[in-house]
Amino acid sequence: MKNITKICCIGAGYVGGPTMAVVAKQCPNIKVTIVDLNEARIAAWNDPDVNNIPVYEPGLSEVVAEARGRNLFFSTDVDKAIDEADMIFISVNTPTKTYGAGKGMGADLKWIELCARQIARVSKSDKIVVEKSTLPVRTAEAVKDILHNTGSGVKFQILSNPEFLAEGTAVQDLLAPDRVLIGGDDSIEGKEAIQALVDIYAQWIPLDRILTTNVWSSELSKLVANAFLAQRISSINAISELCEKTEANINEVSRAIGTDSRIGPKFLKASVGFGGSCFQKDILNLVYISRSFGLSEVADYWEQVIIMNDHQKKRFALNIVRSLYNTVSGKKIAFLGWAFKKDTNDTRESAAIYVADELLNEQASIQIYDPKVVEKQIYGDLDYLETRSAELNKSGVTVFNDPYEACNDAHAIAVLTEWDEFKDYDWKRIYDSMLKPAKIFDGRNILDHKLLKEIGFKVYGIGM
């Protein structure tokens, strides 16, 4: 196997962009080209001002500034990048299917198949194809089938290398990952391909953190990792509802159980519910695969994680309605946060979208502030649900660039994202500008509730 000197990554999104920028930073000897069909996205990655790149992640602009133009390139010329590369990462979107068989459950592999066909059509030399997207177990079989049956006789090795970065800490996670997982064939060629990818990561990651497995274990492990993480959130959220009925305090319960080293403290923070492009989609995928093998108990077990999460979002919205005397019609409710978590501008599956949707059904008037999410994205997220017309979404929602303006004249504030800056606001000033009784629904339990109560707020946390 020859030394890898040129890499191409198809898909310049939240995974492809940061992942490959870090590879380019750490491996100046490798030329990394990230390609995408989306011209606007590539133009933004190439923006002379690195603060305008399309993915917000702490530290990412600096990484791009260092490597871009040296050995990191962004382009829309997919064919050329494929042709040149020794190794091709597929990092395209794999959303939940919205039509046909498996609608609402299975992964839509349309974009993966298109990539495989394009690689097969363009390649004139042997390539290693790396699945970076999260895929149902045994997808590599389909990719292999397409490559080997539609290619012009060149040899392909297919690896699975799922990405474990968390949005908001992507650069840090990529520079010092807990582990890198590489799945490949057990053949001599398969082992050589695995080694070629190990050699790249080994340029900055200790070898004992680079795990190699067969392809199927690697594909499945990514789904399972996300299912386990989401399951912890749904578990603590289930207990938060019980806390609210019993005067137990979820923060105290989390601390008490999290100090048990067998349980550990992470992912035990109760909240309005998890969001993001991955958890729900990957669990639905796991459920769908399990069901397709007739494993209904396995499928039902994991599906409950999603059911609990939907319940948590809904009960947060209904709690606002109930606390505002059973009607929010015409009332102003300020939203602090729209992104699915702090330190990202990604809003996919954000709990805020669903809470807003419920409140708009109740004819509330919503005033939104998020430090990184732009107005167009917020309206787009609501329109995507197709609950009501775009005009009605526009008339029910106003987006602000200033948090104090968003809270002005509001009956209530709902904290939907755990942005650090929310903790440091002048809460007395906000209180003075609101209608009374002024209510805060802290969907992330991040504010100083004692202080807020002293100011005069009526405070509703999760699980307390």
Ligand SMILES: NC(=O)c1ccc[n+]([C@@H]2O[C@H](COP(=O)([O-])OP(=O)(O)OC[C@H]3O[C@@H](n4cnc5c(N)ncnc54)[C@H](O)[C@@H]3O)[C@@H](O)[C@H]2O)c1
């Ligand atoms: N976002 C995360 O935190 C995360 C973490 C781990 C894994 N993943 C997985 O990584 C994959 C990508 O996720 P993402 O968040 O980066 O998605 P994304 O939607 O941000 O990016 C995907 C990009 O692929 C491009 N694309 C699609 N088809 C293409 C084609 N045929 N040729 C060229 N470009 C094409 C799209 O235009 C888009 O810009 C998904 O499978 C996801 O499940 C995501």
